Amino acid sequence: MNNNVIYKIIGILCVVLLAASCKHHEEEYHSITDKIEAESKDYHGISISSEEHLEGLTMIEVTENGITFRIPKRKGEIKSYACTECHNKPLDQMQSKDLKKAHWNIKLNHADENTMNCITCHDGNDMDHLKSLTLKTIDFDRSYQVCSQCHTRQFTDWTGGAHGKRIESWAPPRASMTCVNCHDPHKPHFESKWPERYNTQKVEERK
């Protein structure tokens, strides 16, 4: 009988001690994830804003997958926009030998010929806009909608912020680069190159 009571007391003591020893101080957390979760519960925004760093950039606001952010405008950056300034008649009439050649420097290196050619993205009847696979019109400023038709995984990551880059600032409101700010749509892969730096001192030290 007495033994039982002692065992019970020891048991309770153990539980209390274990519970108490896990946290060193009241403010400490088991892990950084606990800390983030607990401290972000009463998050009411911060006084730092990205606005001052984004001054002078022309952007549009987009909402994709329920996330709203800004991307740079594209049309102003395309050298010869609007396209219809030259493309004032149907394409087959412009391909005659009398006219000067244009876009000679563009060589499509994006998927293979079975999958893509110029008119997969460009609309021969409406050169000022892009088009989707189902022939819906897409604005040049929202060219990511063309890319996202095939690159769905990258698109999801991009909307969340895991693919691509933030512009200038980590603070809200969020501004992110759009696909064509890093990838040339006609040749979207990254070239191999030499590293920007070689540490000769490190070589000396490790001899």
Next chain:
Amino acid sequence: MSDNKKKWFSLDLGNKRKETTACGCGNAEGTCNSKQNTFGEERHKDGFDQVFDVQMGRRTAFKKLTAGLMIGAGAISTSCSLVAGDETKEKAQIDWEEQFKGNYKLMTDDEKKATIDRLTRSYQLRTGKTINMSAKNAEENVLFGYAFNISKCQGYMDCVNACVEENNQDRKSQMQYIRIHEMKDGKGFNFNEADDNYYHEVPAEGHFYMGTQCFHCDNPPCVEVCPVEATWREDDGLVVIDYDWCVGCRYCMAACPYDGRRFNWSKPEVPENEVNKNQHYLGNRLRKKGVMEKCTFCVQRSRAGKNPACVEACPTGARIFGNLLDPNSTIRWVLENKKVFRLKEDLGTEPKFWYFMD
């Protein structure tokens, strides 16, 4: 800052017997003050004993007193002299106040302001150039975190270049906070076989790249071991160093499991025209010989709302930075939606630097 100045006064008086042996601390100059006049006593004294419990003859006492007075008079004469120029006086005044300022961690905002003003003025007096130094405190509701996409990094090292330039790192010893490791596919994170100083066209066939730097641990072992509390974790999670409080013992360097800390073996050299003049007391202000330094997530940029220089420079978007406490931030999206992991998680250091793959 003023490099030829000793951090502390070492009163080397009564030096009848010139000691030839090097001091116990390893410093040949006797700057550590561990050798006091013990008058032949073999017993080792420390603390107050060394200062007060000393048998002293009348002659020595007078000598010390006179020397003490002369040092004081010297300092006063520099600052009050009619012969010395105003600038010299001001310099002496600044050096004096800098010498005896407290630990930055314990300073009030006014004291912080005073010390950055002194440092800015001191730089102006020495070089004639004006720097912009900030002492901006941690923002409330901010905890900085970082994510690194291993599948995206191509090993271009643009980040390293940007970091060196932004943070005024020593060009002579080619100090770099960031290391990019070239690892063989299929071998996992094998740092023994990794190469962090490659020079060939990248990305190399059959290799992947991952970067390391200071991970700004939430439970930082480097902070634990610092004997003078010259390094600490700020409220926004940045682990920072007061370069003027650091004694250069390098305990923190030994304690860091990630090789995140760097030591200035010589006086850091940055060409005047390459000095980044946008500085923070805890960040990229110019360092001196014999102190530790490391990545601060570019405190001078991040506290102003900008991305760190490495994030900005990365051409592949492998680096993601943001506020962990903001549920709508991109870094939070990465942590919640990608399969993330950290380096040596089992150590319990809680680094705020996550790796992930596409």
